Amino acid sequence: MPTAIQLIVGLGNPGANYEHTRHNAGAWFVSDLAKQTHASLRMESKFFGLHAVSNIGSDECHLLIPTTYMNLSGQAVKALSNFYKITPEQILIVHDEIDLPVGVARLKLGGGHGGHNGLRDIIEKLGTQQFYRIRVGVGRPEHSREVEDYVLRPPKKEERIEIDFALQRAEKVLPLIINGDMAKAMQELHTEKE
Numbered sequence: 001m002p003t004a005i006q007l008i009v010g011l012g013n014p015g016a017n018y019e020h021t022r023h024n025a026g027a028w029f030v031s032d033l034a035k036q037t038h039a040s041l042r043m044e045s046k047f048f049g050l051h052a053v054s055n056i057g058s059d060e061c062h063l064l065i066p067t068t069y070m071n072l073s074g075q076a077v078k079a080l081s082n083f084y085k086i087t088p089e090q091i092l093i094v095h096d097e098i099d100l101p102v103g104v105a106r107l108k109l110g111g112g113h114g115g116h117n118g119l120r121d122i123i124e125k126l127g128t129q130q131f132y133r134i135r136v137g138v139g140r141p142e143h144s145r146e147v148e149d150y151v152l153r154p155p156k157k158e159e160r161i162e163i164d165f166a167l168q169r170a171e172k173v174l175p176l177i178i179n180g181d182m183a184k185a186m187q188e189l190h191t192e193k194e
Helices: 022-036 072-081 117-126 142-153 157-172 174-179 182-192
Strands: 007-010 042-044 049-056 058-064 091-097 105-109 132-137
Touching: 007 022, 022 049, 022 058, 022 091, 022 132, 022 157, 049 072, 049 174, 058 072, 058 174, 072 091, 072 117, 072 142, 072 157, 091 117, 105 157, 132 157, 142 182, 157 174, 157 182, 174 182
Parallel strands: 007 058, 007 091, 091 132
Antiparallel strands: 042 049, 049 058, 105 132
16 A cells, blocks of 8 residues: 655755745755655756655655745646656645744645745646645744745744754654554644644
8 A cells, every 4th residue: 555645845945045044944844854864865857856765664755855946846746746656645745834833833734825836836736735734834024015035034043943843843743644644643743832
């Protein structure tokens, strides 16, 4: 029986200018996961991103960090999922979320894009909203007109520590997610920190 999740995608923007910005929280997650599982992320032009195959628990899983800009993330997700015949329900997208407080991570299936350009493009390219997401809270700026600037700036030092903790908590429940035990994964992830 195939594992429930076969592709984990960390969203972000390419290049040193963006590497430490809030918008790259998803890319931080996949990059760290690759390190923890001794998987080498390599540029794969046919997938428009950095790709590796990782062992998580006893399961193999594809890792992907698109190197397109955020608003073209769907191009990379579609290319890899088509190539390996991975269905949208077997995809986990990890992304920054301004509607959650700093340091909170939440798992969900489906839903809209909430103004997130990466999710918007993935929904458009896959033709569905039915994929899993880990939403990584980065907080919200005071004024809604500042959202774009806010996500393209690095978090404060203490915020980055909180975000890193949230990413670690999400990583801890990953074996449950990979195996398809979403209810248990949600329970553990959502009750650990309010």
